[in-house]
Amino acid sequence: MDFFSSADLITALPLVFLTGWACILLLVAAFAGKRPGLLPALSLAGLLATAYLLVSQMGLEAEAFGGMFVTDGFSTFINLVLALGGVLSIALSYDYLQRMGIAKPEYYVLMLFSLSGMMLMASAADLIVVFLALELLSIPLYVLAAIGRPDARSEEAGLKYFLLGAFASGFLVYGIALVYGATGTTLLSGVVAAAAAGLEYPIYLVLGAGLILVGLGFKVAAVPFHMWTPDVYDGSPTSVTAFMAVGAKAAGFAALLRIFVAAFPSISEQITPVLFAMCAATLIIGNLLAISQSNVKRMLAYSSISHAGFILMAVVAYGNDAVRFDVVSSALFYLLGFTFASFGSWAVVMAMEKSLGRGLDFKDYAGLFRRSPGLAIAMLVFMLSFAGVPPTLGFAGKFYLFRAVLEGGYVWLAIVGVVASLISAYYYLRLVVVMFMQDGEPEVHHEPMLKITAGLTAVATVLLFIFSEPLFAWASQALLRIF
Amino acid sequence: MEFLLQPLNVLTFSPVVGVLVLLFLGKRDGLSRWVALGTSLVTFGISLWVLGLFNANDPGLQLDFAYDWIQAASWNIKYAMAIDGLSILLVLLTTFLTPIAILSTWHAVEERVRDFMIFFLLLEVGMLGVFLAQDLFLFYIFWEFTLVPMYFLIGIWGGAQRMYAAIKFFLYTMAGSILMLLAILWLGINQGTFHLPELLALGNIPAQEQFWLFLAFAAAFAIKVPMWPLHSWLPDAHVQAPTAGSVILAGVLLKLGTYGFLRFNLQLFPQAAVELAPAMATLAVIGIVYGAIVSYSQKDVKKLVAYSSISHLGFVMLGLFALNAQGIEGAILQMVNHGISTGALFLIVGFIYERRHTRELSEFGGLWSIMPVYAVLTLIVSLSSMGLPGLNGFVGEFTILLGAWGAGQGGALGSIWFTVFAALGVILAAVYMLYMFQKMFLGPVTVKANEALKDLSWRELAIMIPLLVLIFWIGLYPKPFFALMHPAVEQLVTLFQTAAIP
Numbered sequence: 007m008d009f010f011s012s013a014d015l016i017t018a019l020p021l022v023f024l025t026g027w028a029c030i031l032l033l034v035a036a037f038a039g040k041r042p043g044l045l046p047a048l049s050l051a052g053l054l055a056t057a058y059l060l061v062s063q064m065g066l067e068a069e070a071f072g073g074m075f076v077t078d079g080f081s082t083f084i085n086l087v088l089a090l091g092g093v094l095s096i097a098l099s100y101d102y103l104q105r106m107g108i109a110k111p112e113y114y115v116l117m118l119f120s121l122s123g124m125m126l127m128a129s130a131a132d133l134i135v136v137f138l139a140l141e142l143l144s145i146p147l148y149v150l151a152a153i154g155r156p157d158a159r160s161e162e163a164g165l166k167y168f169l170l171g172a173f174a175s176g177f178l179v180y181g182i183a184l185v186y187g188a189t190g191t192t193l194l195s196g197v198v199a200a201a202a203a204g205l206e207y208p209i210y211l212v213l214g215a216g217l218i219l220v221g222l223g224f225k226v227a228a229v230p231f232h233m234w235t236p237d238v239y240d241g242s243p244t245s246v247t248a249f250m251a252v253g254a255k256a257a258g259f260a261a262l263l264r265i266f267v268a269a270f271p272s273i274s275e276q277i278t279p280v281l282f283a284m285c286a287a288t289l290i291i292g293n294l295l296a297i298s299q300s301n302v303k304r305m306l307a308y309s310s311i312s313h314a315g316f317i318l319m320a321v322v323a324y325g326n327d328a329v330r331f332d333v334v335s336s337a338l339f340y341l342l343g344f345t346f347a348s349f350g351s352w353a354v355v356m357a358m359e360k361s362l363g364r365g366l367d368f369k370d371y372a373g374l375f376r377r378s379p380g381l382a383i384a385m386l387v388f389m390l391s392f393a394g395v396p397p398t399l400g401f402a403g404k405f406y407l408f409r410a411v412l413e414g415g416y417v418w419l420a421i422v423g424v425v426a427s428l429i430s431a432y433y434y435l436r437l438v439v440v441m442f443m444q445d446g447e448p449e450v451h452h453e454p455m456l457k458i459t460a461g462l463t464a465v466a467t468v469l470l471f472i473f474s475e476p477l478f479a480w481a482s483q484a485l486l487r488i489f
Numbered sequence: 490m491e492f493l494l495q496p497l498n499v500l501t502f503s504p505v506v507g508v509l510v511l512l513f514l515g516k517r518d519g520l521s522r523w524v525a526l527g528t529s530l531v532t533f534g535i536s537l538w539v540l541g542l543f544n545a546n547d548p549g550l551q552l553d554f555a556y557d558w559i560q561a562a563s564w565n566i567k568y569a570m571a572i573d574g575l576s577i578l579l580v581l582l583t584t585f586l587t588p589i590a591i592l593s594t595w596h597a598v599e600e601r602v603r604d605f606m607i608f609f610l611l612l613e614v615g616m617l618g619v620f621l622a623q624d625l626f627l628f629y630i631f632w633e634f635t636l637v638p639m640y641f642l643i644g645i646w647g648g649a650q651r652m653y654a655a656i657k658f659f660l661y662t663m664a665g666s667i668l669m670l671l672a673i674l675w676l677g678i679n680q681g682t683f684h685l686p687e688l689l690a691l692g693n694i695p696a697q698e699q700f701w702l703f704l705a706f707a708a709a710f711a712i713k714v715p716m717w718p719l720h721s722w723l724p725d726a727h728v729q730a731p732t733a734g735s736v737i738l739a740g741v742l743l744k745l746g747t748y749g750f751l752r753f754n755l756q757l758f759p760q761a762a763v764e765l766a767p768a769m770a771t772l773a774v775i776g777i778v779y780g781a782i783v784s785y786s787q788k789d790v791k792k793l794v795a796y797s798s799i800s801h802l803g804f805v806m807l808g809l810f811a812l813n814a815q816g817i818e819g820a821i822l823q824m825v826n827h828g829i830s831t832g833a834l835f836l837i838v839g840f841i842y843e844r845r846h847t848r849e850l851s852e853f854g855g856l857w858s859i860m861p862v863y864a865v866l867t868l869i870v871s872l873s874s875m876g877l878p879g880l881n882g883f884v885g886e887f888t889i890l891l892g893a894w895g896a897g898q899g900g901a902l903g904s905i906w907f908t909v910f911a912a913l914g915v916i917l918a919a920v921y922m923l924y925m926f927q928k929m930f931l932g933p934v935t936v937k938a939n940e941a942l943k944d945l946s947w948r949e950l951a952i953m954i955p956l957l958v959l960i961f962w963i964g965l966y967p968k969p970f971f972a973l974m975h976p977a978v979e980q981l982v983t984l985f986q987t988a989a990i991p
Contacts, residue, residue: 335562396629396634405626408671409677412675421671424671428663428664435659443652443655474559478562482561482562
């Protein structure tokens with residue numbers, strides 16, 4: 007009995023390798039004993055190997071496992087971003103976990119498992135696989151959020167994330183069931199074919215798509231499914247927050263884009279208004295709530311909600327065939343810019359964090375420019391990138407996003423986005439004011455990996471903007487397989 | 490290599506060399522000042538070299554180059570720069586005012602001198618880039634980039650309310666800019682290019698769209714100018730900014746707005762410009778009168794000068810939207826004049842503030858007898874600012890009024906009342922400037938602390954003399970200045986003649 011062929015395995019090789027590597031490391035972790043550097047080093051090696059395999063797959067477009075799994079430009083792009091995120095997460099974690107006294111070897115293994123789930127999300131071409139991937143990425147994240155145990159806030163974050171995440175999964179599964187009821191299949195290609203052939207009860211397809219949107223909306227922290235975000239981001243150890251903020255968002259959007267662009271273009275008329283409302287609400291509410299924060303970690307949490315809103319701006323136009331490719335590639339491009347600025351800013355936050363959950367207020371950043379100009383300037387670059395001010399990658403990302411929105415004909419959404427950008431500039435600048443213009447004696451931990459990460463991501467944010475041609479080219483060729 | 494040796498690239502990025510030197514210099518204050526001054530003087534020299542290469546008889550773009558920048562993803566973005574009669578005077582103004590502003594900080598900035606100089610030189614890069622960019626994407630980058638160093642100059646080295654003023658400055662300007670960004674994107678998508686010469690060559694933007702695009706661009710520029718009623722960031726920014734910041738803010742940054750109108754709104758959307766000229770002129774005239782009246786009621790000298798900028802830039806806007814050669818030439822010259830005169834006024838305010846640490850009019854009086862040189866210089870600059878014949882302000886304002894009069898009789902404005910009210914502004918300018926002068930310099934010495942004030946030092950004189958030379962030069966013999974811009978303006982004006990015919 008042949009369940010799959012070796013060709014299937016080769017198509018899915020990076021993912022298979024990473025999952026296998028994580029399983030091996032799980033065993034290694036049991037015997038790691040008193041060598042704290044062993045697991046991070048091995049995880050890093052595994053991720054670099056995965057990235058190498060991903061690069062070697064560039065340009066490949068293939069299906070595997072009976073059409074349930076797809077490797078295409080889109081999945082390769084997202085997975086490389088995720089691998090980059092994984093590498094940066096590990097770089098950020100090592101010193102930080104030691105300093106906070108919560109270093110545990112299984113931390114890295116959980117991270118790798120979660121990454122496998124994220125990568126599977128980007129390749130999943132079957133709704134059941136999407137569900138599996140979502141669980142594979144979420145369950146290790148629940149544990150990671152609580153890894154600061156016995157810190158009560160970290161435990162609370164883990165529990166909260168778990169409860170709401172489980173709830174969201176329920177919505178997703180119910181949505182999948184409805185889609186199956188309407189079309190008789192969970193394969194994305196099958197859904198398209200069934201919709202083209204005509205459905206007896208199309209309303210179930212719409213409802214199913216709506217519920218799937220709810221489930222994924224939780225993962226990407228879109229309003230009104232964002233309530234968990236600030237508490238979970240705030241309570242989790244910062245290295246986990248950094249990983250979660252980029253990884254879960256990237257994976258959630260990967261699934262959202264693939265499912266909606268590939269499988270649900272036929273019902274875009276019903277779905278687009280919902281997406282529009284969700285997007286506008288996310289942009290406005292995320293930004294307004296961020297203004298009133300006095301804690302940098304919470305401010306960044308709300309700001310990450312608002313960035314989910316920006317990426318959703320691209321998704322709104324998904325039903326328009328003419329701009330479909332711009333929708334996908336502008337979202338990818340934005341995600342890449344967000345990844346750099348996000349990890350960089352979290353690195354600075356970690357350098358400033360005194361002990362778990364302390365030293366995170368705006369006032370703790372006063373005088374940072376005098377004390378540690380490098381970190382302050384790096385943070386300035388990230389804030390400008392978040393706000394979309396040139397010369398940063400964040401600006402190029404917004405430029406591309408707004409193009410997709412305008413091409414799709416949603417001028418009003420673009421204006422909402424513009425207003426949101428302006429509001430966001432206010433609170434990003436507020437941090438800059440504190441760092442550069444107020445006097446204070448901030449406590450800075452000069453850990454090399456944090457400084458290197460902050461420095462490299464800051465330089466990348468500026469240089470990749472100036473030399474953005476190859477990135478634009480890559481993102482625009484990261485095509486999503488259309489059935 | 491060819492890329493690096495383009496004269497305009499050399500000009501724009503020469504301050505970066507100074508920035509790099511400063512970065513490696515460490516925190517040596519004295520040396521930092523000299524490096525910054527030297528860099529800005531070299532940049533001024535390079536701009537004179539560019540002036541030498543410039544052919545005043547050619548109405549088109551010169552020293553232009555365009556390299557493909559982002560061509561992927563069906564973008565058509567070029568790294569393109571050029572200079573022409575519309576921009577050359579403003580480029581020279583920028584490179585001329587920067588060393589003067591730096592020299593004025595010798596004693597005014599004592600803290601973190603190196604950082605100050607770095608931001609100042611970066612600001613110069615941004616301003617030059619705005620005047621030279623010929624691609625909308627590139628223009629927008631320089632445009633937004635100027636915000637960042639200015640934000641720090643106000644926020645770190647400013648007065649007591651500096652953080653508030655810095656954020657207000659940034660957000661106000663950004664609010665307009667991102668509307669312009671949407672318009673730029675619209676042009677890029679629908680016309681297939683961001684390269685300005687290509688856009689002008691296509692010249693097929695429908696009238697209906699021109700209207701909205703004009704407004705979106707105008708949002709960005711009108712805030713920057715600032716036009717009434719979008720001016721409220723200006724007094725805060727000026728009053729809080731350090732003297733050198735005010736000089737550059739008034740001297741050059743405000744011109745980015747008027748230049749934007751000239752380069753983009755008038756060139757790209759001539760039909761909308763003709764259609765909206767009376768509306769823009771109305772706002773301009775309100776600005777002239779409003780700025781003058783509010784100036785008169787100020788008790789703080791720096792605020793008085795700040796509000797007078799609103800009035801002066803109203804003249805510039807009126808000249809631009811006269812949409813005839815006289816009006817536009819007067820407007821360009823008045824941009825330069827305002828940069829010189831108001832820059833000089835801010836320096837004058839700075840000199841007295843350094844001595845007395847106050848700017849309240851009531852704190853002064855009778856200074857003529859204590860500081861005669863300072864008083865005479867102030868008198869000349871004040872007279873130039875209010876438009877006395879023989880000094881630079883008169884030439885600009887008179888040409889603008891002539892242009893507006895012409896446009897009022899069968900031209901774009903359609904009514905001579907614009908000119909009448911604007912002329913009223915000239916009288917009001919005399920009122921508030923003379924009022925200020927009288928309060929500060931005439932009468933008996935009323936405050937004891939003023940009795941021991943020292944007159945201007947050699948350094949301060951060295952700052953003022955180049956400005957005075959230009960005040961007289963433009964006032965007595967403006968011909969070379971008009972000659973630089975005339976062919977380009979003539980070419981621009983033909984656009985409106987065709988646009989006016991439906």
